[in-house]
Amino acid sequence: MAFITIAPPAQPGSLDASTDLQPSLSGPTTAPAAGRGRRRFASLRTVPLKTLPSHVLLIALAVVSIFPIYWMFVTAFRPSSDALSTNPLPGPLSLENFQYVLKTIPIAGMLANTFGMALTLAVSQLLVAILASYGFARWDFVGKKALYLLFVGSWLVPFQVTMIPNYLLVSQMGLLNTITGVVIPQLCSAFAVMMLRQHLEAFPKDLLDASQMDGRSSWRTLWEVVVPNLRPALAALGIMLFISAWNEYLWPSLIMQKSDALIQVGIRGFLGAEGNNWGAIMAASSLACLPIFLIYIFLQRYVVDAFVRSGLK
């Protein structure tokens, strides 16, 4: 869709002297604005004729993808009596469902807790991934391949298999019903390690050698040379990890028997044996989506980049 026209994020800020010498690792060098404008103009003239069927298909897929989100907001902003309405047009507008949600569950606290959990997970997984992938990419050591295979293997094991052993471990640590208990077994993401390792494998060895000749230790090289050059990739990965953590449901629902701590567990409270309160579910879900929407609006290029990198690397 838009992937081919959006350039990877530009390198923010300037690097130190050694990194200035290197080409950008974030993607192809961007062309001058005028040239880019001419190419876009040319492509716009040819797109309708050559790629019309593809674009029609993509538009249809986009509508199918967006419709559930649209329906969520339409239902959320209807009066509860119209929650089962099948009228595709919005209205009548009402804040009744939001008022009910705010009155019934402590949604602000839930959103804050969930934000804290997702941020902690994203930062910790990113940190572990940086250190592990740097180790894999920088040095050759005995058992390196086997160790990496263990990471790959742990990624292939379905979560449902490790769920109960992890639950027992968290229980023995006395962390049930705590957000810490939700976070601890997920501090390391094998996916993040694998993805960053791919990036670091492509990192110019000359740059690392230059850093060593400058007298930097491996630790300083990591933080002063490698990480600044990987900022776009790290930002993209961080966003992806945050979104993934934010959307967690099964594991938190196992650990948190308090239904008023995390938003994804809290939304379930409007589903029941005596009927589902769809208006409240949609209103709570709309509020739960807001942080992700804000990320998408303000960091759209990084988000797209994250998905492109994860798919192509």
Next chain:
Amino acid sequence: MRPLRSIALTIAVGTAALALAGCSGTSQASTVSTQIIPELKSDQQVNITFESYNLAQAGVWTDTVKGLVSDFEKAHPNIHVTAQAPQGGGAVGSNTVSSVQTQLLAGHAPDVAQLTFDSLDFAATQLGAQPISDLVGQKAVDDALGGAHPFHPNAKHLADWNGKTYGIPYVFSTPVLFYNATKLADAGITNPDLSTWDKVEAAAKAVSAKSGKPSLDISCASIGGNWCMQGVFKSNGAQVLSDDRKTIGFGSDAAVDTVTKLAQLTKDGVLRNADSSAQSEGLAKGDTAFILTTSALQGSFMSAATKGGWQLKAAGMPSFGGKPSVPTNSGSALFVLSQDPAKQRAGWELIKFMTSDHAYEQISTKIGYLPLRTSLTAAGGSLYDWAQKNPLLAPNLAQLDRLQPWVSYPGNSYVQIDDILGKAVENVVYYGKDAKTTMADAQKRAQDLIP
């Protein structure tokens, strides 16, 4: 890359096998002495956990149960109750046993748990539920179920097992035929007699002819509705399990005849094929005019009727010809799972409180569940006014006199047996599969799972 992938898969499979090995063995034999547990001293502080699936549902469900727990703690200042919802991501009420099992694995099962009646056998034989009548004595149980407003006789012993009381019935519903009286009036039917399936079919045909689409939903015939499908079978003389609890009866002539009659409703264009969620919303949205479903949905139907400007009415479960209908109950009982005498005593005090007159006054008026102390709704009872304002309660209360228990299957595979029956009934009723061969096959597969 191929060898790498195969090594990775080998590691994954090995890890999975090890993890699964760690998951096995949740059986918890019930170890009980027949000695009556001592009363708590007035200054003896006890902490207990109470797991209730009502706490998984936001709004009046959570507020009412929390309010009752708070009232209990005020009445028993030496007992502190941690009230919690079941863990896991399942639908409300569907994961009560698995939640207790998981916590048992970790060595901290709840002290008191609200478990559904279909798991009674499993709870008593595998989950470690304690026989309350042994813990506190049969007289104490009888006293608790009695009082000025005793439990309905057919509700008292729904959680008894092998002559002992393992659980005290807490909340349940019966199958009720709700209908949109406005739609029926539009089709020329007023004050309908819906006491038999033939009469229901005739009325539904009239409404369907007017609307041009199926007008009847039977949630009992869909997966998840087996608790009331058992009642439909019993109403036609069939049994899902023999009295000696050894033989599955899905393939009996009476059972085959039952599902054949329901399948005919589909063929006649009056019974709608919809999942359980769509069914419960069908009446509310005006897509259908009848639904045989749990009486617990009464509140949401009343709300939809008020907002939609149509008249909601209710009738009892229909019968087959001259045979009386036999409603079964859904719902749950409260069980003591703790092995500690002090916690068992505290748990019993909590159970007595949660099934007291005061509790049913709160539960019925706020949540809308049926009060099991039915005389509370009679003249002079504290729920009399409430019952008068809710005339839809009448058929629900009336059919308690014919109530028979929701059968729990023996063994560890009781959920699978229930699934087999649910799929077989759906295949016959909605998808036109041959009733005799489908039900016989289901019987054989279910029988293989009976220990």
